[in-house]
Amino acid sequence: MATTAKKKDVVIVGLGWTGAIVGMELCEEGLEVLALERGDDRDTIPDFRYPNIADELKYGVRYAAMQKPRNSTLTIRRTIEETALPYRSLGSFLPGDGVGGAGVCWSGNSFRPMAEELRLRSYVVENFGQGIIPEGMTIQDWGVTYSELEPYFDRFEKVAGIAGKAGNINGKIVEDGNPFEAPRSGEYPMPPLPQTVDALMFAKAARSIGHHPYPLPSANASQTYTNPYGMQRGPCNFCGFCDRFGCFNYSKSSPQTCILDALKRKPNFEYRANSEVLRVELSPDRKTATGVTYLTAEGEEIIQPADLVILAAYQLHNVHLMLLSSIGKSYDPVSGEGVTGKNYAYQMTGGTSLFFKGIDFNPFVGAGSNGTVIDDFAINRIDFGAQGFIGGSYICAGTTNGQPIRSMRLPKGTHSWGGQWKQAIKEWYGHSMSIGSHGSNMSYSDSYMDLDPTYTDRYGRPLLRMTFNWKPNDIRMTQFMKNQIEPIAKSMNPDIMDSDYKSDGAMYDVRPYQTTHNVGGAIMGTDPNTSALNRYLQSWDVHNVFVMGANAFPQNIQYNPTGTVGALAYWSVAAIRKHYLPRPRPLI
């Protein structure tokens, strides 16, 4: 029997980046805010303390900081003809778990999208004509422009304390930055990190053939930093335990290092860990939410009434909760009707490994977002009509870690065990680098999410079902990147060079890690018939539900999503404060 808790003004589902941002901003309004986090509470000390956190087997291989599939997973299939099967072992993507969410164990690459990416459909139609958009590709404009979002990118970068070098300040091109980026209102809050040798070699090679290298914008602090909330970071020491690990050194931006201690001081803020939200409760007319129902660690069911419900969980879980709570009509890939679950997209990546007998890369010196990038083949640099695809990539080299289990890069054809493997390890450890392509992924009518008809979770709820596969457009994009990267790599004269890019006929494989950049499923837009959320991340149908996160991306950008997720959260909560709270209603 469920008990009903005392009503709050705001309930936030999930206490990661966006939950913390929204909590902070709405507490400023004097509202009573409650955040429900289904994972454990976590803080730098003791949970990420040195040396315990630097345990590659526990965190890097066995995913101690990630969600356990036995507690929460989804089913996956590649085509609508297949029967989806549960994702029982983590592989392709790794949703974070607990307070801080994936903001704890990310690597820290913090980009802004290109202005063109936020109005991609219009950009393509205006420049290359509607005709180049393939049948079934469902790309859309976001409904918000880069210039509208700029102040919120700036805000997020100041709170998260990003280290980098601007390339375009108010339209003026700045040397050593990215000349192709959209105009920024100012320089990054911190100067870039020092670069490792592989990044310097790549920069030199790229520059010598006319490209424009710039330092990867990084959430690893290059110096001490105090953010607008008074939260502090210490300089990164390049320990090489970023991606999949909490930072023991207060160097990586996370909700813990950037927001939570400031938020916990607010007398009108409360959070409850180990509290899993089962569904959003709607009023009889389904136009508003009345609160949420959640389970405590002891299994007690609690109804938590609230005036405003913020979904701030991971992309997959926001979409799942919306489907379970019937917020927005479920998307049907056959008729194309419905919006919730529509336009799931992922990230297209590839890379070339370079082996040099004579160079010591000292890979144990690394930082999650150390590296040099070129945007010479990014979305606004490519003639889509001529190349036959829509999309782009950033290309990057840098050492993120030298962890012995995951980072033993070996030439293709090397035995994966036994004496020859040992010999190869001896020969090549520390003598290789890679150049990676991190690219966009378009959205398609048959890449989507809905409720699984077969499998249920431990509470008897249908699992979320993902239907996703690689498409020719995106494979052509990554093959194009291969053709750009290989000449750069060759010019560096490696002893051995191996490329790994998806090619024609590649099917989505959930086993190897690719990225945890799952996007879409509850997308933002300008039309309630084609998007689940309006431009303020407000549900078109249930106006007191706002949904934060990468689920809002109508297709994936070529960059890592966190910077955009953070900016959208600030954009949305600014609209809540300015327009919604004075008069709660559909804002559009």
Added chain:
Amino acid sequence: MKTLLVAVLALVVLGLIAIAPIVLVPVAKTSAQQLVASDFTQDGGKSEYLVRLADCAPCHTAEGRKPFAGGLAIPSPFGTIWSTNITPDRETGIGSYTLDDFRAVLYDGLRKDGAHLYPAMPYENYRKISENDVRALYHYFMNKVEPVSSPVRQTQLSFPFNQRWGIRAWNWFALNEARFKPRYNDLVLDRGAYIVETLGHCGACHSPRKFFLAQDGTDATAQGFLTGGEIDGWPVPSLRGPASAATKWSAEELRAFLATGRNNHSGVTGEMTPVVQDSLQYLTGKDLDAIVAYLRHISYAAEQPPARIDDRSKRTIALLNSADPSMDLGPRLYLDNCNGCHFTNGKGARGVFPELDGNPIVVARQSGGLIDVILKGARMPSTESRPMRLAMPAFGQRLSDKEIADLATFLRQSWSNNAGPVDKTAVAVRRQKLASH
């Protein structure tokens, strides 16, 4: 023989006659030191602010109990002293206290029933609080604090310290004149002196204890005032002299340390942590400036700080940077455990990771603070402008007594530090002590 007996008897009688008045004659309470209108009241938040300044809460609030309901165990060299319930509950708190009774607590260390309080209550310092402020504090405790009916454990020290009349003799010896006398003819310095010497009771920890553990002076006219003390094996840094923070740090850094528990050199730790958390972070900018101006004024800043031992610093940095596997255990442990935050130059990171080079906890004669921090870690308090509870992890599980001793010795003798070695038995003693807490 008979003569001897008579002599002994006579001495005993004389002794009893001497003690009798101490035990039997009622103690006179110190009266109000300033004339204040009888209908004087002070509020609008002022009384709460004064309670923050006097920092009553940390000692009079035990974990898990209501504010000011007492019950906190305060270790003393003579046994545990339990703090009292100072909520206005009539039975278990101070609800029946008149203003005069209340003033006697602050000025004379006297309970309403006439019993003497142990000087863990800093009445040596509080006796100089102005009458206006006494009244405001009284007003706060009587009207703004919720009465909590909650008896606390009675303090029971062993003989002879359980003979509270002995404190009366101690008071004759230890207590200076009640009443604060402005002496700088400067509003800022006099305000700073008033806060530090009276409400703030900084001397209770920061002044050395002389004979019978009385504070070595309760104002800056005493040479020993605020020149450092010791609590439970921890050094309490001197606030005066060439090596003191008041001399070495800029006014801005001193202010940042008080208001936020951290600055470009250091982070607060040990018993000062609750002082920042419960008291100093709430001070007005004006009062902070007054404290800083006063501390710098009395710091003997004219004396030059000792010259940096540059060669030694360079040698330490070169050794650590060499990463030579054959180096001694101390520096090797430093590289493996400390260097990520504190760096090879021992300078840490400004505002975030404390400096070890020249750090008073590191180089003090008493090594208890340094050993405890290595064993159990440390955590900064959350403050308004610096909310982050930055922490150092505990290394007690990871390092043996011998390793901690070698590491501590390395820290005390590297860069410009030049303090004595730490022995592994000292580490074992601290470890034992922490385990028993």
